[in-house]
Amino acid sequence: MTVQSQPLQKQEGIQIPIKALAALALVGLLAAPFAVYPVLLMSVLCFALFACAFNLLIGYVGLLSFGHATFFGGAAYFTAHAVKVWGWDPLAGILLGALGAAALGLVVGFLAIRRQGIYFAMITLALGQMFAFICLQVPFTHGEDGIQGVPRGRLLGLIDLNEPLAMYYVTLAIFLFGYFAVWRIVNSPFGNILKAIRENERRAISLGYRVDRYKLGAFVMSAALAGLAGGTKAIVFQFATLTDVQWQMSGEVILMTLLGGIGTLIGPVVGAAFVIALQNYLASSDFPVTVLIGVIFVVCVLVFRRGIAGEVLEFLRQKKNRSLPS
């Protein structure tokens, strides 16, 4: 999102002991399945990766995609089909999902980047809805039933993924890989050009960058990473259904990113954990989750645009500024 009016991504100058925190987080993630139900954790990891992929577009290129469920859910279908019907290795299935999502991203991105801003959001939403209709009708997705009973199988023929801990650590590895990929993209020369496009597209054009190609490249990468998340989710939960491709899912990933903090690396993870925990908590009550999600949206947009991580970073920055003699 182009937020020239409020600098939310300027993290320079904050001295947080990043390495120590990262090591602490890693230890926490490695130990987590002994404290929390692993399936819940894996769900958080899949959605966190999905949100990070989405954030790559909105946070660093300023493009709001309202159709990211296409890549997440599409990849889930591809992976589920490859593993269940063709009997592929789960890893190969997940890779196929990510590749398929990248291909979808190429098509959707090619069309959507022809318009900017608000139109980009509407086009991705419409194309996402079209993909959901297609998934409802083509035979391989099994319509309303979805693809059920996907075997988890043995990873590379070695690791039995039916073992919850093994599945958890594989999911964690995939998440870390995706997170690293996002970090690498954002902190590369390519990522700097993306940020330049976000800040001032016309200037980037006048500097000689082929903005459309960079946008499309970022879109495909984001789609592929969303697909990685979706494919992994299909293996973890052993099904792929229409829920994953519908616009509500696109809305959810937007919410996770917005709540966690657009344009921060850690924000989408925080947001995903928060939303999944909330849904899990409310699943047993009959409280309408949609209403709560809507309320969080409204509150975030009105008073909390930096998101959780953004607010924390801002707080740290102000604290630092105050302690410095000026």
Added chain:
Amino acid sequence: MSTIFGIPAPALYGQILIGLINGSFYALLSLGLAVIFGLLRVINFAHGAQYMLGAFAAYGLLNYAGIGYWPSLVLAPLIVGAVAIIIERTMLSRLYGLDPLYGLLLTFGLALIFEGVFRYWFGTSGKPYAPPPQLTGAFNLGFMFLPIYRGWVVVASLVICLGTWLLIEKTRLGAYLRAATENATLVQAFGVNVPRLLTLTYGLGAALAALAGVLAAPIYQVSPLMGTNLIIIVFAVVVVGGMGSILGAIVTGYVLGILEGLTKVFYPEASSIVIFVVMALVLLVRPAGLFGREA
């Protein structure tokens, strides 16, 4: 039985009529979206929810207050318009000057709230709403039977579209509105109360959506989900038409509705996606939309 391109003529006419009806709603909703976007620079995602609220207002007025169809045609838009004015004053107006995407996200959140609340109260199944007794029955047009209510919807929506167009193009208020769309600061400097104009415009757009909802209630069932699925199609319509022109939004709505109806006859599998395919083709050939001005 006569056939056209191998299709029985009554089926063809029937689908064209359905297309025309759907097109009426596409036109009414994209018109409201275009009016709101033109002045507020906000894509009103809650437009579908406001359409649904209009239908539920008519349903509620009938079932809880015994107020029938005709008064509802006026009352429901007033109620929804008032709700929209409160939303604009308390929430939307805080977002002017920020990135327009925030407006989209806010109204998306509002749409989720409305949809969720009504689904919690009424469930997902549709509620029937009978057309008024004056409009039941059907005409025999010679080549097909036209249910009177459906004919009424087509005529009414055309009149509403024309009326809105006249309001914007031919009245003083419309002139202010168009001027503020071009340059709000300058218009304010001339002594026009632009913030009030913004509020009124949002209220008017929402009222239009609610009016469409009342018209739709006897045709489609009144259901909490009726708005959101429609609004995504209307977004595609808006992308095809471009939001630069009011008339363009109206024409595109009707044409795409009829096209969708025809697809249902000739290739039913594609009928739910044909509008999106047209959108993709238009983006390839004329990215700014058929009637759009390059932003």
